[in-house]
Amino acid sequence: MKKTENQLLVIFGASGDLTARKLVPALYNLYVEGHLPDNFVVLGASRSNLTDNQFRDRIVYNSNYLKERLAKKSKEHVDNFAKLFFYQDLGDSYDSFYGKLAKRIADLDQKYRTDGNQIYYLSTPPQLYETIAARLAEQNLNLQFEGWRRLLIEKPFGTSLETAKDLNVGLQNYFEEPQIFRIDHYLGKETVQNLLVTRFANSIFEPLWNRNYVHHVEITNAESVGVEKRGGYYDKSGALRDMFQNHLLQIVSLVVMEPPIGDAPEEIRNEKVKALKSLRIMKDDKTLFDHTIRAQYMSSTIDGKKVNGYREEDGVDPDSKTETYAAIKFFVDNWRWRDVPFYVRTAKRMPTKVTEVVIHFKKPHHQIFQDEQMGEKANKLVIRIQPNEGILVKFGVKVPGQGFKVERANLDFYYSDLVETHVMEAYERLLLDAMQGDATLYARADEVEAAWEFVDPILQYWNTGKDVRMYGYSAGVWGPENADDLIEGVGFWRNPGDNLTDDPGFCVIC
Numbered sequence: 001m002k003k004t005e006n007q008l009l010v011i012f013g014a015s016g017d018l019t020a021r022k023l024v025p026a027l028y029n030l031y032v033e034g035h036l037p038d039n040f041v042v043l044g045a046s047r048s049n050l051t052d053n054q055f056r057d058r059i060v061y062n063s064n065y066l067k068e069r070l071a072k073k074s075k076e077h078v079d080n081f082a083k084l085f086f087y088q089d090l091g092d093s094y095d096s097f098y099g100k101l102a103k104r105i106a107d108l109d110q111k112y113r114t115d116g117n118q119i120y121y122l123s124t125p126p127q128l129y130e131t132i133a134a135r136l137a138e139q140n141l142n143l144q145f146e147g148w149r150r151l152l153i154e155k156p157f158g159t160s161l162e163t164a165k166d167l168n169v170g171l172q173n174y175f176e177e178p179q180i181f182r183i184d185h186y187l188g189k190e191t192v193q194n195l196l197v198t199r200f201a202n203s204i205f206e207p208l209w210n211r212n213y214v215h216h217v218e219i220t221n222a223e224s225v226g227v228e229k230r231g232g233y234y235d236k237s238g239a240l241r242d243m244f245q246n247h248l249l250q251i252v253s254l255v256v257m258e259p260p261i262g263d264a265p266e267e268i269r270n271e272k273v274k275a276l277k278s279l280r281i282m283k284d285d286k287t288l289f290d291h292t293i294r295a296q297y298m299s300s301t302i303d304g305k306k307v308n309g310y311r312e313e314d315g316v317d318p319d320s321k322t323e324t325y326a327a328i329k330f331f332v333d334n335w336r337w338r339d340v341p342f343y344v345r346t347a348k349r350m351p352t353k354v355t356e357v358v359i360h361f362k363k364p365h366h367q368i369f370q371d372e373q374m375g376e377k378a379n380k381l382v383i384r385i386q387p388n389e390g391i392l393v394k395f396g397v398k399v400p401g402q403g404f405k406v407e408r409a410n411l412d413f414y415y416s417d418l419v420e421t422h423v424m425e426a427y428e429r430l431l432l433d434a435m436q437g438d439a440t441l442y443a444r445a446d447e448v449e450a451a452w453e454f455v456d457p458i459l460q461y462w463n464t465g466k467d468v469r470m471y472g473y474s475a476g477v478w479g480p481e482n483a484d485d486l487i488e489g490v491g492f493w494r495n496p497g498d499n500l501t502d503d504p505g506f507c508v509i510c
């Protein structure tokens with residue numbers, strides 16, 4: 001096990017949802033699994049007026065997110081975990097009180113011997129990221145004399161190419177790029193990382209992973225929930241910014257990239273950037289019109305219950321033009337992928353929650369068996385990111401009996417079969433990596449900018465193009481019918497079920 005050095009973690013926005021829902025539970029898992037260093041403390045910071053004990057009550061003792069896990073534990077076990085947490089009130093803004101904060105950090109560092117190593121986790125509204133970095137620098141908290149200093153930034157990282165560039169420059173005024181860790185929680189998912197292993201630790205897939213054998217690539221990210229309580233944020237964001245620019249393009253980069261020369265963070269990140277830079281940017285209105293679809297969910301009844309349409313959700317403008325569904329077709333301009341279409345879609349209020357990558361292989365180039373549906377039975381590799389994580393290969397077998405009738409069979413592997421292995425949750429993996437200084441699973445500045453470069457023209461076209469349509473789809477179906485047009489030339493969307501082996505066949509979108 002890699003050693004984690006003594007350190008102090010400062011969380012800005014510590015009174016917020018992410019801290020309680022994801023960060024503290026992730027820290028708890030690290031605590032239980034023995035991954036935390038001997039000397040380790042967490043200092044929560046935000047404007048809310050809380051004492052250390054009130055903060056501990058809120059995020060540990062009274063936490064809904066830890067309740068089940070703590071229920072069977074001894075008081076001593078829970079107290080020892082709670083004692084790791086402290087709280088610093090930042091007054092009424094994130095622009096002052098940094099002298100006090102610096103003093104508190106120095107005191108805790110000395111008392112708990114955290115060796116001057118500090119992580120600053122920014123879990124606040126994004127407009128505060130640069131201000132916080134600047135104020136930390138004013139107190140010399142960015143300087144690495146006696147220990148190291150790292151800055152962790154939550155998404156969203158900018159809202160356009162221009163704002164992402166500005167934010168990169170803004171942060172780099174105060175912190176060096178190797179100190180900056182930009183979170184994309186999809187990279188913390190084991191199955192996303194497994195894309196690298198599937199491709200580069202096996203000799204059976206990689207030789208086929210190119211335009212000679214791959215017919216098209218399909219990536220689906222579907223959520224059954226709507227915007228829940230985040231309507232205010234989501235209405236300014238939309239599916240393209242919220243999921244596609246970051247999480248889905250990260251997955252795309254892992255599918256598209258060339259083999260790195262080793263597993264060092266910079267080797268992998270260099271290849272991912274090259275992959276993102278090779279995505280063909282859509283420039284003309286015709287391509288943008290033909291290759292992109294956006295839509296919004298409309299009210300409907302699911303399992304006998306009425307479900308709000310997007311425009312009826314709290315915090316959403318009743319005339320909103322924000323998409324909750326985005327489907328994009330694109331090409332990759334490099335030697336490996338030339339002319340292979342990629343189809344990527346993401347949406348809320350779909351029939352189920354699922355994320356998967358499907359590599360559709362070409363038919364055998366000479367057809368020996370006279371099976372009319374042979375085309376629909378071409379090989380597929382399905383990489384299920386969530387849920388029921390696993391890998392499925394679909395291949396043709398002979399149906400017993402006379403003649404050569406071909407049917408599809410499955411070869412499947414489920415992560416859950418690896419019973420002894422504890423699969424770390426995304427935030428747990430990412431926090432531990434940052435604590436150990438491993439940036440492999442964090443997005444680099446040029447990576448984020450390359451992703452925005454691809455997305456920006458689509459957003460601009462959607463905002464200003466005169467022919468752009470906003471389709472509707474009833475909550476609980478697989479998006480608008482018009483999304484069929486996008487993929488029509490190659491088949492139909494694979495609308496998967498809950499299980500990896502559910503075989504939806506080639507169903508037409510509802």
Ligand SMILES: NC(=O)C1=CN([C@@H]2O[C@H](COP(=O)(O)OP(=O)(O)OC[C@H]3O[C@@H](n4cnc5c(N)ncnc54)[C@H](OP(=O)(O)O)[C@@H]3O)[C@@H](O)[C@H]2O)C=CC1
Pocket residue numbers: 012013014015016017018019046047048094122123124125126128154155156
């Ligand atoms: N929640 C989630 O699931 C996810 C969140 N994120 C990102 O993480 C960050 C934090 O999100 P989340 O915890 O959900 O947000 P919350 O609104 O729940 O919490 C943010 C915290 O920041 C503080 N804050 C400071 N200034 C403001 C302000 N002007 N308006 C609102 N809050 C302010 C608040 O604490 P106080 O008032 O005490 O200062 C608040 O507790 C955001 O950047 C978000 O985009 C990313 C992925 C998922």
Ligand SMILES: O=C1O[C@H](COP(=O)(O)O)[C@@H](O)[C@H](O)[C@H]1O
Pocket residue numbers: 223242243
């Ligand atoms: O970043 C985000 O991700 C979640 C989906 O994450 P998952 O791990 O549950 O797949 C999404 O609901 C949210 O809108 C988005 O901001």
